Amino acid sequence: MVKTKDDLLQMIKECESYLDLSEEVGHLEEALYAGGDVVIWITSDHLGSDQESLGRILMKELLICLAEIGSNLKAVILSNRAVKLEEDPANHQALERLEEQGVALLYCSTSVHRLAIEPELGTRATMFHLLQVALSAKRLLSL
Numbered sequence: 713m714v715k716t717k718d719d720l721l722q723m724i725k726e727c728e729s730y731l732d733l734s735e736e737v738g739h740l741e742e743a744l745y746a747g748g749d750v751v752i753w754i755t756s757d758h759l760g761s762d763q764e765s766l767g768r769i770l771m772k773e774l775l776i777c778l779a780e781i782g783s784n785l786k787a788v789i790l791s792n793r794a795v796k797l798e799e800d801p802a803n804h805q806a807l808e809r810l811e812e813q814g815v816a817l818l819y820c821s822t823s824v825h826r827l828a829i830e831p832e833l834g835t836r837a838t839m840f841h842l843l844q845v846a847l848s849a850k851r852l853l854s855l
Contacts, residue, residue: 751787751849752778753842754794759855771797774855775806785810787845790834791820798833807833818842 758767759774775797778785788810790797798804811817817834824836837845846852 749850750785751852753789753854755792757793772802779806779809785815787816789818791823795819795823
């Protein structure tokens with residue numbers, strides 16, 4: 713039973729202990745202290761809920777625009793089906809450009825594990841670390 717914040721943090725660590733992310737910790741520290749003040753948390757491979765095909769086009773446009781104007785971004789967090797975004801070549805290129813600009817690209821390790829993918833870009837992070845980055849932002853946009 714979760715009674716305190718420490719209990720919750722311990723439970724999260726225990727749930728994600730099956731993943732070895734020891735070499736990723738340095739990248740997570742960089743994300744916590746990155747220069748921008750905006751974090752974008754993306755949880756889907758498309759925008760909206762009506763038409764997935766239109767939503768995929770909109771997501772692609774969003775990522776391309778972010779790569780063009782991303783100077784104030786601290787991090788982009790990808791969880792759930794959003795971890796599959798880089799499978800599309802245009803999305804991959806936009807995400808790669810963001811990373812080259814110093815934006816931390818963080819993949820939810822549980823989502824990566826459950827969807828059985830191996831991202832080429834970014835850093836895998838536990839939910840505990842994703843929350844640390846999100847809560848360190850001055851502004852958080854969730855899509």
